[in-house]
Amino acid sequence: MQNVFSIRKSEARSSKSEAALLRLPTSNFELPTFNFRPAFYYLSTFILCKKSKKIINFSKMFVNLPVLFRYIMRIILIRLLIIGLVLAGIFMSSCGYKQRYLRDIAKQQLDSVDRKFLPDYKIQANDILFIRVVGFNKDVTALFNSFNESSTSGGVISIENYSFFNGYNVTDKGFIKIPVLGDIFVKDSTLFGIQILLQQKVDALVNEATVIVKLASYKLIMLGEVNSPGIKHVVNNRISILEAMALAGDVRDLGDRRNVLIIRPTVKGHVTFRVDLTDPNILASENFYLLPNDVVYVEALKAKGFRQGWTNISIILSLISSFIVVYSFIKFRI
DSSP: OHHHHHHHHHHHHHHHHHHHHHHSOOTTSOOOOOOHHHHHHHHOOEEEOTTTOOEEEHHHHHHOHHHHHHHHHHHHHHHHHHHHHHHHHHHHHHTOOOOOSSTTGGGSOOOOOOGGGSOOOBOOTTOEEEEEEEESOHHHHTTTOSSOGGGSTTSOOOHHHHHHHHSEEOOTTSEEEETTTEEEEOTTOBHHHHHHHHHHHHHTTOSSEEEEEEETTOEEEEEESBSSOEEEEOOSSOEEHHHHHHHTTOBOTTEEEEEEEEEEEETTEEEEEEEOTTOGGGGGSTTSEEOTTOEEEEEEOHHHHHHHHHHHHHHHHHHHHHHHHHHHHHHTOO
């Protein structure tokens, strides 16, 4: 018993001496190794992450820094992706501005279209005229007509084909050849003038007959930012710029209605001018009505190129962000 008691006493003395040595900051002694991990486990708290909605142990993230880095990168990438998509949507919606025809027309008092501005087209070479003589005696009037009425009664034929096969083509010298009447010079004449001339010639041969004259080759060329570009055939003797836009399916959202270019062929060459479709004063303008063979070109807004470029950039950035997020989930198991 005495030996056991002496041994315990010596152990107590040694433990006191070691504790005293630990309290002395001398360079001859090394600090004992201390395991920080259990301490952080006890001192750590649990925090709630708003994005992942999971309880994250702060001590584990502190001890394992790569996990913390990957977690932060995940939050940043997701937020960048969401912000990019939101900004792209806001920009796309803001570019959806559409110009209106005849702005504030209800607030203005406009006079009717002046008659001097109504176009009076003069026949040119290579035009096609539709001429028909009608009367009570169909056998007699049929002699003046160059087509057979029964040939088109059994089917449907387009306007351009009908005009080409059954119309009177104006030669380069300005003549048309009509049965019984012979060669008639019509170049630089109006439709009304040609009708009066032919009516006088027919009245000299037939009683109670009526002559009908129309321009069968009346066409417009619609180009640019319209929904249905191409060659548009007109069945009336007159058409306005608004009616032409309706034939072309209206202007697209990115078409510039304020700066529509019209190219008009004349004997002396081509004449160009521009029309503002948003201005109500166009109704009383000399450019409100179009002439045959006019070319109408609707230019694109300046914002179209920027919008298309931004759209492509936003799509590319969205794809890159999505790829990075997916790659991070697969590779690092975020």
